[in-house]
Amino acid sequence: MITVHHLKQSRSTRIIWLLEELGIEYTVKSYDRNPQTHLAPESLRKIHPLGKAPIVEIGEQVLVESAAIMEYVITTFAPDQLRPDSESDAYATYLQWMHFAEGSAMLPVLLDMFTADLNLNDAPVLYYAKKERDLDFAYIDKHLQRYEFFAGSQFTAADIMMMTVLLFATGRGMLEGYDAINEYVQRLSSREAFIVAAGYE
Amino acid sequence: MITVHHLKQSRSTRIIWLLEELGIEYTVKSYDRNPQTHLAPESLRKIHPLGKAPIVEIGEQVLVESAAIMEYVITTFAPDQLRPDSESDAYATYLQWMHFAEGSAMLPVLLDMFTADLNLNDAPVLYYAKKERDLDFAYIDKHLQRYEFFAGSQFTAADIMMMTVLLFATGRGMLEGYDAINEYVQRLSSREAFIVAAGYE
Numbered sequence: 332m333i334t335v336h337h338l339k340q341s342r343s344t345r346i347i348w349l350l351e352e353l354g355i356e357y358t359v360k361s362y363d364r365n366p367q368t369h370l371a372p373e374s375l376r377k378i379h380p381l382g383k384a385p386i387v388e389i390g391e392q393v394l395v396e397s398a399a400i401m402e403y404v405i406t407t408f409a410p411d412q413l414r415p416d417s418e419s420d421a422y423a424t425y426l427q428w429m430h431f432a433e434g435s436a437m438l439p440v441l442l443d444m445f446t447a448d449l450n451l452n453d454a455p456v457l458y459y460a461k462k463e464r465d466l467d468f469a470y471i472d473k474h475l476q477r478y479e480f481f482a483g484s485q486f487t488a489a490d491i492m493m494m495t496v497l498l499f500a501t502g503r504g505m506l507e508g509y510d511a512i513n514e515y516v517q518r519l520s521s522r523e524a525f526i527v528a529a530g531y532e
Numbered sequence: 533m534i535t536v537h538h539l540k541q542s543r544s545t546r547i548i549w550l551l552e553e554l555g556i557e558y559t560v561k562s563y564d565r566n567p568q569t570h571l572a573p574e575s576l577r578k579i580h581p582l583g584k585a586p587i588v589e590i591g592e593q594v595l596v597e598s599a600a601i602m603e604y605v606i607t608t609f610a611p612d613q614l615r616p617d618s619e620s621d622a623y624a625t626y627l628q629w630m631h632f633a634e635g636s637a638m639l640p641v642l643l644d645m646f647t648a649d650l651n652l653n654d655a656p657v658l659y660y661a662k663k664e665r666d667l668d669f670a671y672i673d674k675h676l677q678r679y680e681f682f683a684g685s686q687f688t689a690a691d692i693m694m695m696t697v698l699l700f701a702t703g704r705g706m707l708e709g710y711d712a713i714n715e716y717v718q719r720l721s722s723r724e725a726f727i728v729a730a731g732y733e
């Protein structure tokens with residue numbers, strides 16, 4: 332049995348979305364953020380010492396890191412789905428976007444949030460973050476002008492990884508003018524599995 | 533032929549280290565950071581639009597994201613090395629640390645650097661970053677008290693991913709008192725392949 336410990340407004344929506352796409356049974360335990368601090372509740376620490384979502388229990392295993400959980404679920408339960416064959420041309424592209432989501436794209440988006448309450452309008456860190464976001468979103472937009480999905484013509488787990496970043500950026504008004512990204516976000520938001528996952532918010 | 537575009541003091545050392553461990557031939561093109569801004573030179577943009585290291589050319593392919601490049605190199609050239617078998621118990625652990633390095637651990641370390649010149653001694657972002665680092669490093673230290681390497685008893689690419697974060701944290705004085713981490717960093721720093729890679733700095 333798979334149990335998804337789901338923190339609202341977090342990366343854990345990714346896991347529910349993935350499991351819905353694969354048609355794998357699972358249970359969700361939902362947690363609310365602290366209304367003052369917006370942090371995860373202490374109760375998540377009882378499940379895993381890092382206490383942050385997603386945490387997924389698969390049998391005896393307790394796993395963290397959304398991309399790692401997704402790779403593990405695919406490898407274990409559905410090796411031929413939502414991931415290009417490792418000998419295909421699309422495989423390198425898939426890996427790049429799987430890691431790009433949290434390895435590159437999320438940091439400059441989060442820097443905006445972390446510094447929003449500090450009134451640091453001319454701080455070097457904000458200049459850096461804006462420049463990085465401009466680079467990233469232009470690059471992503473160009474990719475989505477050419478390809479239906481991040482790995483090419485096939486919907487994969489890389490789309491689930493990237494959508495979280497793009498939705499977060501949309502919520503902060505960062506994606507105005509990036510037409511291909513906006514069209515993509517709208518298109519993927521209408522997938523049945525996404526709608527079920529979003530329903531847990 | 534594999535060409536590693538190596539920016540000094542960056543994550544690209546990971547790729548050289550990996551290729552040395554695997555005994556795969558490669559060429560290195562080294563780039564210096566701008567001495568004033570400490571940013572990557574514009575010339576890297578000619579190789580890949582994002583212009584940040586590592587960028588690796590493998591035949592016709594131009595790849596970014598260190599973890600993605602490492603997974604791709606292993607899958608393509610050495611599928612049985614530096615990664616636990618996908619049916620072993622160590623595989624989930626391997627995946628977790630592969631993604632944890634940039635997905636979780638690096639952000640609170642970098643936040644310290646990004647805000648160092650702002651004199652934000654009591655900003656919420658610094659409190660958050662310190663708390664996250666304390667959690668992460670305590671968790672990592674506990675893991676390394678029990679296991680020789682991140683994935684268990686076998687040296688893997690996850691060690692290369694995590695070492696970059698730990699070395700960066702060491703350089704900023706964040707690892708005092710974490711004895712198991714310090715012993716691990718010292719032990720891995722004596723590996724022949726690491727020494728060759730570090731020689732490109």
